[in-house]
Amino acid sequence: MKGDKAKIINLPKIVDPRGNLTVAEQMKNVPFDIARVYWTYDVPSGERRGGHAHRTCEEIVIAVSGSFDVEVFDGHDRQTFHLNHPYQGLYIGTGVWRTLEDFSSGAVCLVLASELFDEDEYIYDYDEFLRLTT
Numbered sequence: 579m580k581g582d583k584a585k586i587i588n589l590p591k592i593v594d595p596r597g598n599l600t601v602a603e604q605m606k607n608v609p610f611d612i613a614r615v616y617w618t619y620d621v622p623s624g625e626r627r628g629g630h631a632h633r634t635c636e637e638i639v640i641a642v643s644g645s646f647d648v649e650v651f652d653g654h655d656r657q658t659f660h661l662n663h664p665y666q667g668l669y670i671g672t673g674v675w676r677t678l679e680d681f682s683s684g685a686v687c688l689v690l691a692s693e694l695f696d697e698d699e700y701i702y703d704y705d706e707f708l709r710l711t712t
Contacts, residue, residue: 591665644685653711
């Protein structure tokens with residue numbers, strides 16, 4: 579993947595015998611101001627999430643419980659990340675197609691987003707995405 583369009587970001591892991599803690603702070607270990615937080619869970623076996631790109635929104639995807647794969651494609655390079663550590667996030671920049679799949683039982687996917695929800699900001703049509711990136 580060219581540049582920093584998709585990369586693993588290690589978040590602080592504070593180890594404590596009472597239970598570990600991880601923190602995400604905007605403009606510190608998250609490279610943008612956080613405008614929205616959402617999560618997906620109870621994803622049925624074999625189902626996929628995502629299937630879109632963003633025009634202006636940056637995101638960090640975190641497997642806070644369980645595991646899943648994220649395939650990213652910038653129009654030139656394709657890469658798959660296996661997320662299974664709650665202290666790691668996958669940064670996904672603008673103009674990157676993403677598909678989330680192979681969710682383990684009980685997986686929870688937390689997303690930190692740089693923008694509020696705006697339907698017009700999404701690219702859902704794969705052919706349109708290819709026209710914009712190639």
